[in-house]
Amino acid sequence: MNWLQLGNLQGISTSPPFTVPLQVDGALTKVSWKSSSPTGSKIIVQTRLSFTKGADWTEWRICTNGGAVPDLSPTDKVDHLQMMYRVIISSTDYAAVPVFEEITFSYEPVIVINNTGDMACKPEIWITKEGNGEFSIVNLSSKAEEFKLTDLIDQETVYINNEQEDIETSLASTYRYSSFNDNYLSLPAGLNLLKLSGKAKVQFRYQFKYL
Incomplete structure (x- = not known):
């Protein structure tokens, strides 16, 4: 115990372990909090993780x-990961009272595809839309270029052959080239990290190329 704790100028609050309810190839994460720290005070937030169910x-x-x-x-697989966080609050002045309001953890799932070949590959994709609207894929490992379809219809299935640049839809007498951003x-x-936006069921088929 240091002199700040003895003088009641430092406090530590530790959360119980909690589970991140995700089972995904990987995720983009973010931790953010609301607090105020007057001059002479400080707030430190720390986390620790368990990939072995707390062992x-x-x-x-x-x-x-x-x-x-x-x-x-x-690129780390998230399979019901366990977390803890703690907040350390300190001050050098009884009049400078820091305030910690709330903390938020966000996890945005990504699809991780490790192309073990020597060349880029262009997959076939089947997209079955859930609800009307847009669907997009951003390859975060490749200049964040966006693959995007608009004006899709609920339960419509769109097939895209990226190698042959062919697009087909399950809707009769409908063409989707004008709905695609090319x-x-x-x-x-x-490693390729794919961020998907828009509610849909997606299936990939691909074959890696070797020299």
């Missing part, structure tokens, strides 16, 4: 407000 934990890591969750890469999806060699 083992990572070390406590300092978080950045608005930054990613420490020790969790977007940005066919390519998966460069190495």
Whole structure:
């Protein structure tokens, strides 16, 4: 115990373990909080993780407000991950009272495809839309280029052959080339992080190319 704790100028609040209810290939993460820290005071937020249902934990890591969750890469598989966080509040002046209001953790699932080939591959994609509207895929590992379809109809299935630049739809007498932004999806060699937007069921088929 240091002199700040003895003088009631420092406090630590630790959460119980909680489970992130996701089972995904990977996720974009963010931790953010609302607080106020008058001059002479400080608030530190830390997290630690367990990938083994609480049997083992990572070390406590300092978080950045608005930054990613420490020790969790977007390519790390998230399978009911367990987390804890703690808030350390300190002040050098009884008149400078910091206030911690709330904390939020967000997880945005991504699809991780590791192209083990030597060349980029262009997959076939089947998209069955749920609800009317748009659907898009952004390859975060490839200049964040967006593959996007608009004006899709609920339960419509669209097939895209990105290699042959062919588009077909399950709707009769309908063509979807005008609904597409002409940005066919390519998966460069190495890890590809795909961020999907719009509610739909999606199926990929691809074959890696070797020299």
